[in-house]
Amino acid sequence: MFSRIALALIAGFAKQAGAAEAATPPVVAIGSYAQLRTPLPLPYDEKAGADASVEAAAAQAKTEHKLLLIELGANWCADCRLLAGVMALPEVKPFVDAHYVVVTVDIGRMNRNLQIPARYGVKGLDAVPALLVVDPRAGVLLNKGRVFALQDARRMTPQALADWLAQWTPA
Numbered sequence: 001m002f003s004r005i006a007l008a009l010i011a012g013f014a015k016q017a018g019a020a021e022a023a024t025p026p027v028v029a030i031g032s033y034a035q036l037r038t039p040l041p042l043p044y045d046e047k048a049g050a051d052a053s054v055e056a057a058a059a060q061a062k063t064e065h066k067l068l069l070i071e072l073g074a075n076w077c078a079d080c081r082l083l084a085g086v087m088a089l090p091e092v093k094p095f096v097d098a099h100y101v102v103v104t105v106d107i108g109r110m111n112r113n114l115q116i117p118a119r120y121g122v123k124g125l126d127a128v129p130a131l132l133v134v135d136p137r138a139g140v141l142l143n144k145g146r147v148f149a150l151q152d153a154r155r156m157t158p159q160a161l162a163d164w165l166a167q168w169t170p171a
Contacts, residue, residue: 025166026095028159033082036158040081041088044074044106050113057103061136067168069100070132072107072117072125079153080129086161095162099169101136117147127151133168142168 030036054070061068073080084104087096096102105113110125117125120132120141129150133143143149153161 021171022167023095023099023169023171025159025162026091028086028089028157028162029091030089030158033085033154033158036082036085037088040078041084042075043071043080043084043104045104046075046106046108046112048104048106050105050116053103054105054116057101058134058136058139061101061134064101066098066136067100067142068132068134068136069096069102069165070116070120070134071102071104072113072130072132073104073128074106074108076109077128079151082153083129083150083161086158087165089158092162092165096165100165122147129153 054068057070058068060066071080071083073083075081086092087102105116107113107125107128107130110128114125117123117130117132120134120139121144122130122132122141127148130147131143131150132141132147134140135142141147149164150156150161156164
């Protein structure tokens with residue numbers, strides 16, 4: 001016979017398992033980056049006020065019940081531009097828009113706007129793109145330990161990038 005505590009623990013684990021299920025990622029129609037529309041996007045505005053942009057995006061994400069996706073990178077970074085190209089694909093963009101409010105933050109040569117990742121416990125940037133998936137209601141970084149997972153995006157497939165984005169979204 002199970003005690004109430006044991007039943008509560010089992011229920012808690014079952015709930016956590018359910019929460020870990022991610023939304024089904026979009027199926028990407030292209031198999032290689034060579035098929036992306038060129039020129040690739042230049043998503044980072046060097047003159048944007050990063051703090052104000054992140055605060056506005058966080059407020060929007062909270063209101064819209066979405067996750068906040070902070071992309072840290074720079075226009076000189078090929079991996080950052082490939083990621084932007086995949087996120088702009090007609091089959092990926094609606095998925096991203098449904099689950100995230102995206103804000104891009106230019107980090108220069110790893111020397112600008114470093115207060116943004118520091119706010120979420122990321123000290124220093126070793127590589128870009130660095131993506132912060134944030135629960136805007138709690139202000140908590142959800143992908144701790146996986147912030148730099150896309151630093152070699154060019155070695156991944158476009159589908160793998162879409163899959164990575166989907167893993168943080170609720171089913």
